[in-house]
Amino acid sequence: MVSRRTFLAGTGALTAGGFGLIPAQSAAAAGAGGTGDAANAARRLLPAFGRPEHLHYGDVSKLSGGDQTLLTTLQGVVNRSSPELYFLFSPGGPDGVDARWLRDTGLPTTRYADPLELVAKYRHRVRGAIVHDPDVIDSLNVATTLAGLENAVVADAAQAKAHGLRIVQDLRGKFDGDRVKTYRWQLENLFPRCTHQLLTGLPPTMVVQAENLTWHEIARETRQIRDSSNRGSYTLDVSPALGKEAVYVRFGDSFGDDGWGASVASVSAKANGVEIANFLPGTDAETPFLFDGLNSSIGGEGNRFSDGGGYFIYKFTPPAGTTSLTVTVEMWNQYLVTATDTAPTRVEAFPYFRDYVVATKALVSWLPPNGPTGDLLKEHFDKVAPTAPYAGWFSNDVAGEWSGVDLAAQGGVEVLPADFYMNGTVHSGVSAPISDKVRKLTPAKPGNKxxxxxxxxxxxxxxxxxxxxxxxxxxxxxxxxxxxxxxxxxxxxxxxxxxxxxxxxxxxxxxxxxxxxxxxxxxxxxxxxxxxxxxxxxxxxxxxxxxxxxxxxxxxxxxxxxxxxxxxxxxxxxxxxxxxxxxxxxxxxxxxxxxxxxxxxxxxxxxxxxxxxxxxxxxxxxxxxxxxxxxxxxxxxxxxxxxxxxxxxxxxxxxxxxxxxxxxxxxxxxxxx
Incomplete structure (x- = not known):
């Protein structure tokens, strides 16, 4: 019987040359690092890229997620042969981390005050645009996979028109929002054309913070309590945040450096004394009120909690004319509760790491590792050879991490956390010496210490x-x-x-x-x-x-x-x-x-x-x-x-x-x- 390893190693594992990148045998010259011997270069795990010689760059930190996605997918097509495009995502301008790494390359650069001008400059290098469906968020990932295969960028219809991009494929109306059906179609129809050297996983959207918000502090635990000893029912007056259509109540950590933030087991709300909400975290009844739970998890008691810099936000919409709004919660540990009348976040396209996905012609999905989506994710792992990496991340915070990494391991796949790895096509190609020498040590003297x-x-x-x-x-x-x-x-x-x-x-x-x-x-x-x-x-x-x-x-x-x-x-x-x-x-x-x-x-x-x-x-x-x-x-x-x-x-x-x-x-x- 032919094993999965034997079969896939012989038929599915492609060299980097199969992507239109430089051949794997040239990886040492491309900055693969290590000892530089030919055998190691020929056995590269990840794709190799040519050395960049000149980088055109711009600050995209203020652009929308949609415009950033347009640029990072353009970057993937352009940088596939030899990296030319680099973007500054981090705030801080010349002191930001992206700017520091750019200076460290020592390469000549050209700065574009408006980085979107690069779309016109490189339009001749792409076939056009893959238009995603704004009503089906996962279509953005399918569009990214297609962009790599079709040498195209990812855009919405308005972007394609504004930048004069021919529509290569239009995904509007193709999918109905059934995540399993969408990614199964992709696995069956696109994966045979993709690289089998790696799989990738990226969220199609991200939550972006609104600017210039005023948060009213409602309650704060001033003691460092980590043993639930302050567990109780707290009635919080969030009336100071009334004024617009809704009130947003955020639960965070009053001591953000030790990991014991707010934990909530039940929630109810009353507007002018009339109940308008009553639910338990993690249930269907919570869903209409959970405005942002991405940085939180459900605990063993059915409680929702978030630690450190994380938080979760509930949205309450009282009747017009409400003058009193209270929220009663069963809560414990180091809570910090604040409220505002303005939507604190918005949802935009998730742009990061898409240059690498497009350049390598990788399949990108976003499948929570439990239930039917987990079953489909396992099918993805079964289609690649053992030790082929899964680059990106998983949904559902820590619980998703544990389940996802475990599921990947069961499938013989290691994880490369890289969903926020930016300019990966450039950094993969920049050459630099890496020592294989083990650090010399100074032996410590034994003793009863x-x-x-x-x-x-x-x-x-x-x-x-x-x-x-x-x-x-x-x-x-x-x-x-x-x-x-x-x-x-x-x-x-x-x-x-x-x-x-x-x-x-x-x-x-x-x-x-x-x-x-x-x-x-x-x-x-x-x-x-x-x-x-x-x-x-x-x-x-x-x-x-x-x-x-x-x-x-x-x-x-x-x-x-x-x-x-x-x-x-x-x-x-x-x-x-x-x-x-x-x-x-x-x-x-x-x-x-x-x-x-x-x-x-x-x-x-x-x-x-x-x-x-x-x-x-x-x-x-x-x-x-x-x-x-x-x-x-x-x-x-x-x-x-x-x-x-x-x-x-x-x-x-x-x-x-x-x-x-x-x-x-x-x-x-x-x-x-």
Missing amino acids: VFLTLTFGEGDNVQYCQRHMRDLWDDPHRGEAPVNWTVSPLLAEVGPALFSHYQRTATKNDLLICGPSGAGYTYPGAWPADEVDEYMKLSGRFMRSTGMDLVYAYNHRENDKWVPFSEEIGRSYAEHTPLRGIIQSWEAGDLLVRRGGIPVIGNFSPPGKAAEYKAALDAHIADWDGKSPLFIAGGINAWSWTPTDVAELAKLLKAPYELLLGNAFFDLLNRTL
């Missing part, structure tokens, strides 16, 4: 590596204290200059380690037993070519709990990768075992900033007798901490603590065990 290593998470996420990590990296206090930085080794192909920048500018106190859980985000324990070695071989190749020998990793979930690595997974890591140690996330910090001869230590990640973190460490070691060394792998929240915070924590770590880089930490741990 508490040895601690600190690690910034999120490095599997290439858009984090491109954007937020760059901001953290540019913190002037970076380097004052030892810290590990998770980073994706796949940047060696999809952003070699980004990876090179971090390697070249790292201080003696910065160590790059592999993000979860190797070459792409995945849960190794969820992989088919006969395919997990393929993922480990891929991880080993990328880790060796980028000089990394530590990994921050997940395994998989069973009954909503994270499961420690098995001996079999440990042996696979040991046989196929250069690992000296594994930090296992989603663990309380008590785990310390060997798997396949590799030490695996749990991740201890308390909430709060420096002082609270130090207090949690002290409580964690309270039962330590001081007669033997104690090892702690401390997690750092990349979204709320900075190198300045790490330096502040380091100043608090007096005896018995000793703070080490991860390489010295695991070297000592190995010698001690």
Whole structure:
């Protein structure tokens, strides 16, 4: 019987040359990174692009999502052969992160004050426009897939007319809004023409914040409460926000740096004493009132919650003439409730990463990983060879992440979080040296101390590596204290200059380690037993070519709990990768075992900033007798901490603590065990 791996590897896995890009054998010259040997270049995981020589760019940060989509799909067609177009998406002008990376390329550039002028400049390079249906949001993804296949841009009818674009295909009226039917049509009719080297997943629309809003603060928890001890029924007077057609009530986090924001179990509303709403989160009754729930999740008690910078918004429309509007909620933890009379957000086309999708002729979908859409997503994974990446993301926040990554792993597919990765076609082509040398370490002296290593998470996420990590990296206090930085080794192909920048500018106190859980985000324990070695071989190749020998990793979930690595997974890591140690996330910090001869230590990640973190460490070691060394792998929240915070924590770590880089930490741990 022919296995899926044998069949697909022989018939479906195309080289980059199959896209009209430069041949895979030339990848080293195109900045693929790694050791540069011909064998590695020929085995590229991701498509290769030619080196850009001159970049035409413009600031698109103020354009609508529709205009940005028009430009990014144009960028995909133009940049397929050799990148020429680059866009500034981030605010900050010349100080924004996109501008900094552009300067770092050292390439000659031409700036366009009105970037939409580039449509006319490059109109001769495209066949025309694929017009999506504004009444069927998923048609925008189908249009993107078609744009790659037809060398076209994505536009609505008005844009096509305004820019003089011939309509290549008009999707208006073709689909009826049934998401499964739409993406099944695409899988059956378009996938045979697409690359089989990768799959992509992007939301067709995004929520955009309105400007110049006035939010009235209604209620705030001023205590750092994380144990639900303030759970109760709260009647909130939102009358100050009356004045227009509707009132929008937002629930956020009053302490945004520790992840215990507002949690709501029931909601009712009264206008002039008459009930106009009564519902439970996560039910059909909630749907008419949930204006924006994208940054929230449903908890185990049926509660809706959002932490950190997240929030959720309910919309209430009282009768005309209402003078009193109250909302009663069962609520707990660190809530911050505000209200306004103006729609705080609007929905626009999601433009990001579409240049990469179009340039590589990839199939793009948006299928929630549960239910009928999850079944169809699994069919997508079954159509590609093992270790073919799924680039983009999943819907439904954290729950969608866990379900989606798990479903991909079951299908032998690793995830490349890239939905907000911008100018990917340019960054894939910019050449830069990447060292394959493992960082030399200074061995720590053994002793009866508490040895601690600190690690910034999120490095599997290439858009984090491109954007937020760059901001953290540019913190002037970076380097004052030892810290590990998770980073994706796949940047060696999809952003070699980004990876090179971090390697070249790292201080003696910065160590790059592999993000979860190797070459792409995945849960190794969820992989088919006969395919997990393929993922480990891929991880080993990328880790060796980028000089990394530590990994921050997940395994998989069973009954909503994270499961420690098995001996079999440990042996696979040991046989196929250069690992000296594994930090296992989603663990309380008590785990310390060997798997396949590799030490695996749990991740201890308390909430709060420096002082609270130090207090949690002290409580964690309270039962330590001081007669033997104690090892702690401390997690750092990349979204709320900075190198300045790490330096502040380091100043608090007096005896018995000793703070080490991860390489010295695991070297000592190995010698001690």
